[in-house]
Amino acid sequence: LPSLTASRPPSLAPPSVLSEVPSHLSSMAQSHMNDMTAHDEDDVMFEHVESFNLLCVGESGLGKSTFLRDIFAHLDPTKQQEMKRRVAEQAAKVADLENAINRNEKESLQCDDKRALELRSERKALKTSRIEANAELEELRKERRRQEQAVADLRAESHSLDKDLQDLRWRRDTEQDDDAAEMLGMEVLAKQSELKQKQDQLASELRRSNLDQDEREQSKRSEQTREVTARLIKGMPLYSGARSGLDVTLIDTPGYGDLLVDTLGNSSADKVCVEVERRISAHLQKKRSTRPSMPLDEEKKLWNELVHLCLFFISPHRMKRADLWLMQRLHELVPLVVVVAKSDTMTKMETQDFKDRVREQLKDQVDTFTFDPKLIKQVETWHTAQAADGFQPLYGGSDGQWPWAVMGADESRREYIWGTAITSEPHHSEMPALRDLILRAGGWQHLKREASLKADAEGVRRAEARKLQTRWRRMRVPAAAFSRHALLLAVMAVAAAGALQLANYKMLATSQHIAALERQVATLKDDLSQCTDVRNALDGDLKDLEVLLKNTKDTKKAERWW
Numbered sequence: 001l002p003s004l005t006a007s008r009p010p011s012l013a014p015p016s017v018l019s020e021v022p023s024h025l026s027s028m029a030q031s032h033m034n035d036m037t038a039h040d041e042d043d044v045m046f047e048h049v050e051s052f053n054l055l056c057v058g059e060s061g062l063g064k065s066t067f068l069r070d071i072f073a074h075l076d077p078t079k080q081q082e083m084k085r086r087v088a089e090q091a092a093k094v095a096d097l098e099n100a101i102n103r104n105e106k107e108s109l110q111c112d113d114k115r116a117l118e119l120r121s122e123r124k125a126l127k128t129s130r131i132e133a134n135a136e137l138e139e140l141r142k143e144r145r146r147q148e149q150a151v152a153d154l155r156a157e158s159h160s161l162d163k164d165l166q167d168l169r170w171r172r173d174t175e176q177d178d179d180a181a182e183m184l185g186m187e188v189l190a191k192q193s194e195l196k197q198k199q200d201q202l203a204s205e206l207r208r209s210n211l212d213q214d215e216r217e218q219s220k221r222s223e224q225t226r227e228v229t230a231r232l233i234k235g236m237p238l239y240s241g242a243r244s245g246l247d248v249t250l251i252d253t254p255g256y257g258d259l260l261v262d263t264l265g266n267s268s269a270d271k272v273c274v275e276v277e278r279r280i281s282a283h284l285q286k287k288r289s290t291r292p293s294m295p296l297d298e299e300k301k302l303w304n305e306l307v308h309l310c311l312f313f314i315s316p317h318r319m320k321r322a323d324l325w326l327m328q329r330l331h332e333l334v335p336l337v338v339v340v341a342k343s344d345t346m347t348k349m350e351t352q353d354f355k356d357r358v359r360e361q362l363k364d365q366v367d368t369f370t371f372d373p374k375l376i377k378q379v380e381t382w383h384t385a386q387a388a389d390g391f392q393p394l395y396g397g398s399d400g401q402w403p404w405a406v407m408g409a410d411e412s413r414r415e416y417i418w419g420t421a422i423t424s425e426p427h428h429s430e431m432p433a434l435r436d437l438i439l440r441a442g443g444w445q446h447l448k449r450e451a452s453l454k455a456d457a458e459g460v461r462r463a464e465a466r467k468l469q470t471r472w473r474r475m476r477v478p479a480a481a482f483s484r485h486a487l488l489l490a491v492m493a494v495a496a497a498g499a500l501q502l503a504n505y506k507m508l509a510t511s512q513h514i515a516a517l518e519r520q521v522a523t524l525k526d527d528l529s530q531c532t533d534v535r536n537a538l539d540g541d542l543k544d545l546e547v548l549l550k551n552t553k554d555t556k557k558a559e560r561w562w
Contacts, residue, residue, distance in 0.1 A: 046085075046235060050302040052246040052444050053279075055334065057272050057326065058313025060255025060262065062341035065225055067313075067408035068250045070423055071435055075236050078206055080151070083144045085235055090137045097130040147205065154202040161195040225254050226261050228275045239440045246444065251275070251307070256322060269326050276333050279305045284459045306451045308444065309369075310334040313341040314403070317350070319358055327366045333458060335369035335450040338362070343405035343429065344414060344421045355402040362401075369450060370400040375441040379433055382440075383426045393426060395433045406431040 056064040077085070101123060108119040168191055172184035233248040253275070254261045256268040283304050289296040291303060310330060314323050330336055338358065343351060362368060380393050396402050407414065407421065407429045414421045421428045437443045 046237075046243060046245045048244045049235065049247060051249065051304065052448065053249045053251060053306065053308050055251040055253065055272075055276070055307045055310045056313065057253050057310055057330070058255060058341065059315060059320070059323065060224075060258035060268075062255065062313045062315060063408050064255065064311075064313055064341075065252050066410060067311075067341070067406065067431070068231075068252055069410060070408040070412055071431060072233060072236060072248065072250075073412060074424070075239070075439070076233050077235055077237075080144070080147050080206075082235070083140070083147055087137065087140045087144055090133065090140055094130065094133045094137055097126055097133055101126050101130065151202065151205050154198055154205060158195065158198045158202060161191060161198060165191045165195060224258075224261060225252050228253050228271055238444075246439075256326070257320075269322075269329070272326070273329055273333075276307055276310075276330065279307055280333065280455045280458050283455050284462075301448075301452070304452070306448075306455055307334040308447045308451045309438065310336045312336055312338050314338060314358070316340055316342055316346050317354060319361060324361070324365065327362070331367045333454055335447050335454070336366070337369050337434075338403040339434070340403050340405045342407055344407045346405070351405050355397065355405070358403050359397070359401045368401065369447065371396065371437050371443050372446060373400060375437055375443055375446075376400060378441050379436045382436065383433065387426070391427060393433065395430065395437075404430045404434050406434065 054068075056068055058064055104119050104123045104126065108116045108123070111119070165188065168184055168188045172181050172188055175181040175184055229252045231250045231252070233246075233250065235245050236248050237245045253272050254268040256262045258268070262268040283300065283306050286296070286300060286304075289299045291299050294302075312323070312327060312330070314320075327336060327338075340346075340351070340354065340358075346354065376395050380395055383393055384391060395404075407423055408431065409423050412423045414423070423429050424432050426432050438447070
């Protein structure tokens, strides 16, 4: 089967400004080179920057850390781009000093002598600051040119070595003499080693300043996330060429359900909830601005620590009970968006069926964040225009409640036997749609607003809980009152104890009396029974006597008659 490679720039990433990219470079290095700009101007300073915090949560082994490294890979500034920004910031400082000096000189021509003398002193200090700022600006420009020259030299050397390597391979393959071919093979290996060294140097110069830090950080990629970690991308543009940017904090969390990480007493889910609640508490308790010339309300709006987006990863094909439980703990605290991890393991029909099942399972149980339908339609229009084969996406489903099917990779691609799946290709993954919704379409503003609303609601819930605790405290006897009436309380306690003991005695006595009465009743019943038998016998005797008496009287009467 043919490889499913992209025939155009992925998502809304900027097209390459380089006409030639050496084929021997790794895809990561090529991605860095393609995203670099070749402009030498200093006007790359952002007009507006604010914070945005993204949290990834989910079961262990779903590629959350890899996804975080991949989602903003083509927007994360390189070393050269960061240097250009530093040059732009320093140039702006020099321009501000020039403007201040010019205004100082104009005022000095229109004021009195005393004020003119004060302005002269201020202008002297401003000129000194301008000299220092200009010197620093020149140093930064020299460093920028050095970096650019180093990259250009490494590219040229790599290109030359690649040509030499291809030539050596052709000579080796066409050589008839075995000994000569063996010597050429050794030269090929040496040339490969030299080329690899140049590639590593070039990758170091092109390394992104925030995510690709050093070899020690690179080696950590293979390690499992055990604690909550945060990584800052400072000055990330919303899209290529944007004059607005974000300081993006990527928050990685340990996965739950793992035998080594999620253990008894060390719950990964609890760590996630603690981190979210800690950030909400810091936001609610902030009483003083920490940024110069910025009111507290504005700082809490633009530069807060809240989790503005929680991407909740679920495994493909099945959603587990633990997923639902943790979602129910988080959905009232943060804007929650469900994503299906490793979606390249499912067919198109399986993906749609699973999305429907997840939507029904979460209905009336979890409040997920829904992007504005206008923004979704806008992103669909962008991606449809880029597609050349009639690609018609339906992001979020008809009601925007579908989860997002994504995949991530360190080099933005996954190699399979049947071809290559590209993470930034809308045909293969909905990660570019999610990224464009968040950044380019402005979804980050809606997410920040939703996060602030949820934090305020949590603050109200906490305040109500505190009021309830206060009411319970007021119902208790204060310590001071207890000390003043200690004797009275003691007497009442003794009296109550005595009354209770007396009641117990009375109850005991009453029980004994009842038992005696019951025995007497039983005895009387027995006596009555005996008396009844005697009475019956006496009644029989009486009747016999009465019959005898009657007979006797009749006999006496007969005798008298005779």
